[in-house]
Amino acid sequence: MAERADLDVVGIGNALVDVLSHADDKLVTRLGLVKGTMSLVDEPRAREIYEATGPGVEISGGSAANTIVGVASFGGRAQYIGKVSNDQLGEVFGHDLRSTGVLYDTRPAKGGPATGRCLILVTPDAQRTMGTFLGASVQLGPGDIDTRLIASARIIYLEGYLFDPPAAQEAFRAAAGLAHAAGRKVALTLSDPFCVDRHRAAFLDLVERHVDILFANEAEICALYQVSDFDAALSRVVGHCEIAALTRSAKGSVLVGGGKTHVIEAHPVQSLVDTTGAGDLYASGVLYGLSRGLDLAACGRLGSLAAAEVISHVGARPMVPLSSLTGSVIG
Amino acid sequence: MAERADLDVVGIGNALVDVLSHADDKLVTRLGLVKGTMSLVDEPRAREIYEATGPGVEISGGSAANTIVGVASFGGRAQYIGKVSNDQLGEVFGHDLRSTGVLYDTRPAKGGPATGRCLILVTPDAQRTMGTFLGASVQLGPGDIDTRLIASARIIYLEGYLFDPPAAQEAFRAAAGLAHAAGRKVALTLSDPFCVDRHRAAFLDLVERHVDILFANEAEICALYQVSDFDAALSRVVGHCEIAALTRSAKGSVLVGGGKTHVIEAHPVQSLVDTTGAGDLYASGVLYGLSRGLDLAACGRLGSLAAAEVISHVGARPMVPLSSLTGSVIG
Numbered sequence: 001m002a003e004r005a006d007l008d009v010v011g012i013g014n015a016l017v018d019v020l021s022h023a024d025d026k027l028v029t030r031l032g033l034v035k036g037t038m039s040l041v042d043e044p045r046a047r048e049i050y051e052a053t054g055p056g057v058e059i060s061g062g063s064a065a066n067t068i069v070g071v072a073s074f075g076g077r078a079q080y081i082g083k084v085s086n087d088q089l090g091e092v093f094g095h096d097l098r099s100t101g102v103l104y105d106t107r108p109a110k111g112g113p114a115t116g117r118c119l120i121l122v123t124p125d126a127q128r129t130m131g132t133f134l135g136a137s138v139q140l141g142p143g144d145i146d147t148r149l150i151a152s153a154r155i156i157y158l159e160g161y162l163f164d165p166p167a168a169q170e171a172f173r174a175a176a177g178l179a180h181a182a183g184r185k186v187a188l189t190l191s192d193p194f195c196v197d198r199h200r201a202a203f204l205d206l207v208e209r210h211v212d213i214l215f216a217n218e219a220e221i222c223a224l225y226q227v228s229d230f231d232a233a234l235s236r237v238v239g240h241c242e243i244a245a246l247t248r249s250a251k252g253s254v255l256v257g258g259g260k261t262h263v264i265e266a267h268p269v270q271s272l273v274d275t276t277g278a279g280d281l282y283a284s285g286v287l288y289g290l291s292r293g294l295d296l297a298a299c300g301r302l303g304s305l306a307a308a309e310v311i312s313h314v315g316a317r318p319m320v321p322l323s324s325l326t327g328s329v330i331g
Numbered sequence: 332m333a334e335r336a337d338l339d340v341v342g343i344g345n346a347l348v349d350v351l352s353h354a355d356d357k358l359v360t361r362l363g364l365v366k367g368t369m370s371l372v373d374e375p376r377a378r379e380i381y382e383a384t385g386p387g388v389e390i391s392g393g394s395a396a397n398t399i400v401g402v403a404s405f406g407g408r409a410q411y412i413g414k415v416s417n418d419q420l421g422e423v424f425g426h427d428l429r430s431t432g433v434l435y436d437t438r439p440a441k442g443g444p445a446t447g448r449c450l451i452l453v454t455p456d457a458q459r460t461m462g463t464f465l466g467a468s469v470q471l472g473p474g475d476i477d478t479r480l481i482a483s484a485r486i487i488y489l490e491g492y493l494f495d496p497p498a499a500q501e502a503f504r505a506a507a508g509l510a511h512a513a514g515r516k517v518a519l520t521l522s523d524p525f526c527v528d529r530h531r532a533a534f535l536d537l538v539e540r541h542v543d544i545l546f547a548n549e550a551e552i553c554a555l556y557q558v559s560d561f562d563a564a565l566s567r568v569v570g571h572c573e574i575a576a577l578t579r580s581a582k583g584s585v586l587v588g589g590g591k592t593h594v595i596e597a598h599p600v601q602s603l604v605d606t607t608g609a610g611d612l613y614a615s616g617v618l619y620g621l622s623r624g625l626d627l628a629a630c631g632r633l634g635s636l637a638a639a640e641v642i643s644h645v646g647a648r649p650m651v652p653l654s655s656l657t658g659s660v661i662g
Contacts, residue, residue: 022650055400055427055648058389069386088419088445096386114419314645317386319353 005184007103007153008076008291012145012175013064014137014161014168015082015106016116017089020276020314021056023121028129035123038130038192040164046133049119058089059315060096061118062137063191064159066277066316070284070306072101073322076291079103079153081144081175085136089115100317106144109136120276126311128276138165142174150175151182154291155213157283160191160220163199176210185242185290187213189283190220197223213243213290215283221246234261245286245300247279247307255286255300264300267308267329277316281306285322294330301329336515338434338484339407339622343476343506344395345468345492345499346413346437347447348420351607351645352387354452359460366454369461369523371495377464380450389420390646391427392449393468394522395490397608397647401615401637403432404653407622410434410484412475412506416467420446431648437475440467451607457642459607469496473505481506482513485622486544488614491522491551494530507541516573516621518544520614521551528554544574544621546614552577565592576617576631578610578638586617586631595631598639598660608647612637616653625661632660 028035031049041049050056062082071078080097084090086108093115097104116135120128140162150156156179162168176186188203188211190196196203203224207214214237216224221233221244230246234254237244243257252266282303289299305325309318359366362380372380381387393413402409411428415421417439424446428435447466451459471493481487487510493499507517519534519542521527527534534555538545545568547555552564552575561577565585568575574588583597613634620630636656640649 050426054430055391056423057646058423060386092387092389095381099385315388 005152005154006077007079009068009071009155009157009287010079010081010150010153011064011068011157012081012162012171013062013159014116014134014165015065015084015093016062016118016132016137017093018059018061018118018120018276018316019050019056020059020120020122021053023053023123025123027052028121028123033121033129033131035129036127037194038132038161039194041131041133043113043133046117046119046131049131053119053121057314058092060093061316063161063189063280064157065097066280067157067284067287068102069097069100069317070281070322071288073318074284074288074302074326075323076288079149081106081140083109083137083140083144084115085109085112087114089117090136106140109139112136112139122274122276122314126272126275128274134165138167140165140171141167142171145171145175145178147178150178151184153184155185155187155287157187157287159189160195160199160203163195163202180210185212186210187215187287189215189279190224193219193223196220200224207241211241213245214241215245215279215286217247217249217279243296245283245303247282253282253300253303255296257296260296262297262300264297264304267304269308269312272311274314275311277310278307280316281310281318298330302326305329336483336485337408338410340399340402340486340488340618341410341412341481341484342395342399342488343412343493343502344393344490345447345465345496346396346415346424347393347449347463347468348424349390349392349449349451349607349647350381350387351390351451351453351605352384354384354454356454358383359452359454364452364460364462366460367458368525369463369492370525372462372464374444374464377448377450377462380462384450384452388645389423391424392647394492394520394611395488396428397611398488398615398618399433400428400431400648401612401653402619404649405615405619405633405657406654407619410480412437412471414440414468414471414475415446416440416443418445420448421467437471440470443467443470453605453607453645457603457606459605465496469498471496471502472498473502476502476506476509478509481509482515484515486516486518486618488518488618490520491526491530491534494526494533511541516543517541518546518618520546520610521555524550524554527551531555538572542572544576545572546576546610546617548578548580548610574627576614576634578613584613584631584634586627588627591627593628593631595628595635598635600639600643603642605645606642608641609638611647612641612649629661633657636660
């Protein structure tokens, strides 16, 4: 039996600063990027993309970090683990996390690559296409995972992207093992269909053996099971893990768990500006709800609410406290 | 007689990256800042302010740099002179300028202080309050002023803020002298009422002897002449320089020149989000108009148009090409 949990959620991911700029579809194609997805790029390629894009806005990002900020914004007690360098963008990343109430004390790397950056091209249809230079985030290793910290959180949340740097894979498995040993829940987001392609066998094994709560969008869950339609994927995921929360953009989301399937509508959005962070913030609502013992349908509604907030403005983190918006959703 | 001008406007200013965050009036007061104004702060004080503020957005700024980006956005040929450090934020600053079509080749400083930052607290009324750590921008000196470059621009534009770092004062006077020697026009913005208080005697002398085109808002022009109302200031500025363009926020602007006074209404704004950059972009419209030989009233309307665009979103630089908006204003 687990002890009292001091934290609701601990998230582990690649610590990145987003560089957002507007671009047209032609530029996305010319740069060889695939619209709506994330490509890993090395430093020279990151430079090439950066030099081809217009003026940018720098704003802290990182998938799991965005989710953890969302959990804190709902009023949850949350901590983040991820690696920056001791440079200006690393300082920005740490400041922005801590100033939202998230606990964050991963030691910055010294020397080595700069803080990781995600170059995000936002097209006029509000879609985002990403080129990620992982930078210092690859230096996250098992030594950065604090046993007591992991044991103290109801849920540990891992991003699939974290599987790209090899040392982080170890940190990832170590954290999952520690969490289960302490009687905690392990949540995973598949992050991106290309990321699933890169690590399919490992992800299937993880879901089978370690993951209690799985997050994925339609493309990702289809990529995991190598099926071409959502219903086929849905029938596969049932029974594969305790809870699955699957997002379908404007079609809302489907949550399965406890033998039931809940179809949740997307929360209405006045004006769609930038879809960056939609999935990250959806996860924050579900995780917050689960940590507070809400039923699955209510968790899904909180997810939709958070996603709707973040896609109505530029940037992947909420601009108003999510706790101020929940009245209409969970009464 | 001046030779053919290769450039429309060359701007010289403090090169800064803005760090924008939302704040309430209480926080502005608690930090000892004066709402709506700019305070110079040293590095420890900048850190204190930064640590007290919420999550930020990093976006290239600097008053004259914003203006020069506006000139380029109208379709003008523009160059910027200002000093960053060879660090991450310095790279961001250079990228953002060049990617908007502005020429920029001031050599970055090595070692010494980091790239300068302007911490901007945006209150719910869309007003902004600024704490500026000048950083590397103080290292701009006369050696950074290229004689041929100055001689090749129709107008040289200087920001009053540039008077704060002593070495820049020299660069400032050198540039004004070079411009006049080449038969070019010298424009100055007074920047901020506190900045005027710090340098009143020098500014009065500059306006008297060197400035052809003066930009100021109501508070700044009243501070310059130490009068308490706008009409008194207006009567003083007539005859003191060739052209004065005076902004009055929602009340629009007044331009005087050639023995005439033009009262220009503010351009309508659908939703006021963040007033950062309003004065900078107003100046860009007037400068672009003047460089293209438009009459003063049309210059003022271009200024109002550019200001309206920039206060309708976060950040101090236009989000759409200003050249795409001018149809309604200059036909």
